[in-house]
Amino acid sequence: MTSVPRLEDNRTESTLGTPGYRRFVLWDLDHTLLDPAGFGQRSIRSAFSELFGFPSPDGVSVAGRTDRAIIAEFIAATDPALTDRQDEVQELAAEIAERTRSEFRSRGGTTLPGATAAVEALGSRGDILESVLTGNLEGIGRIKVTELGLDKHLDLSSAAFGDAHTVRADLVAHARDRAEAANSTRFEGRSMIIIGDTPLDVEAASAHGAFAVAVATGKYSVADLAAVGADAVLPDLLELDLLLTQLDV
Structure with missing residues (x-):
């Protein structure tokens, strides 16, 4: 021990x-x-793609960070002009998570x-x-x-x-x-x-x-x-x- x-x-x-x-x-x-099992990140990335029409960037560190910080970095790395739509991403991510909540356990x-x-x-x-x-x-x-x-x-x-x-x-x-x-x-x-x-x-x-x-x-x-x-x-x-x-x- x-x-x-x-x-x-x-x-x-x-x-x-x-x-x-x-x-x-x-x-x-x-x-x-x-x-x-990737549940939160799937919801966030799905929301990002749905809102903006292009995928969120890879290579962004997530360990220990807040989802708000992660989403802010996604936006900064793709199109900083979208900064004022951060809350939209968060709201849609939460909605997607609720719609797919059964996948949380079924996917691990x-x-x-x-x-x-x-x-x-x-x-x-x-x-x-x-x-x-x-x-x-x-x-x-x-x-x-x-x-x-x-x-x-x-x-x-x-x-x-x-x-x-x-x-x-x-x-x-x-x-x-x-x-x-x-x-x-x-x-x-x-x-x-x-x-x-x-x-x-x-x-x-x-x-x-x-x-x-x-x-x-x-x-x-x-x-x-x-x-x-x-x-x-x-x-x-x-x-x-x-x-x-x-x-x-």
Whole structure:
């Protein structure tokens, strides 16, 4: 097993409120909790082609980025004059995803090993609020979560999706503000835990002083994720005991 430091419990009554949740866990979706099987990218690329009459460019990096940032780069690489139609692409992509939602699972969309058990284990605690922080457009992300039954354990009212921001770190404050407003509880610093598979997940956590748990279930290795400063790195979510120990739960 990979050795990681345990999260110190720095809660105080003033920062976390009483009664209420003492930690706020934000899960990434693609390649952390689930294998998207290209579902979101198919929807976005189909929308792009349908609107503009030519295909979106290849070679655009997507790992850890918001869909808004990816679409913006598609437009910049093909015809910058179309920048004001970004929202149209996003809206149509969400519509296409809804029309084709059955293809998500039929074409390979599935939870990653250990993911459901990890979410359930944290959700069984009454003092941990779990939600989602993902670069997915909201319509696409919600389909993935609900189709896989993860919505039973994740508070999507506190989730942050990639519709409005091009910088992933900006999503953290959005999720935190929603969670605090709904629960009359303040989440600051390391009472927030961000779990993801890319350096951009780690960067987002660091920007807000949150505890970054990186999982090497995507394109980045344990060494890659440790090198960018993750507080803890796991090879996968099958290491449930290690995850719970490191979170001190």
